[in-house]
Amino acid sequence: MSIYVGNLSYQVTQEDLSAVFAEYGTVKRVQLPTDRETGRLRGFAFVEMDSDAEETAAIEALDGAEWMGRDMKVNKAKPREERGGGGGYRGGGGGGGGDRRGNNNFSRRY
Template structure:
């Protein structure tokens, strides 16, 4: 499992995040996504720690805490949703294009 860390300063580095979370246990990995076009930090990160108990301690201590001028949002990361092939929604129209319709026989 990993931890979602939101509302980060755009000046933050992976080292900054590792340092803060290391107070609660062993940090295995920090992922700090950047904007594809600008290369700028996107304002959130994911942190993986060695044990769930360490993750829980970090979440309890850091959620809502003020750091680098911002109040952090820290919680368990949700699994990434499958975005599919780029065509959203059901394009068959009407009742979903299923075998049956609302028409009576």
């Protein structure tokens, strides 16, 4: 099981989160996702603890608690859902090259 921790400060570190959650048990892992393009923290994290009982205690104690100037959102992480629909094949043929109005921008000169 994993814990979702949301509404985090963008200055938070793995060490900061480990220290806070360690008050409720053994922290096995902390993940702080970053934006692919900017490398900036995304404002949420996932924390894994040694047992379900420790995770439940941390969730009950920390959900809604103010930390680093923000009210944390702490709950059980939900399984990641698949994006899009209907598999990876999009089908279709060539085309493209137009803007939203259907204009072909390739032949324009500005």
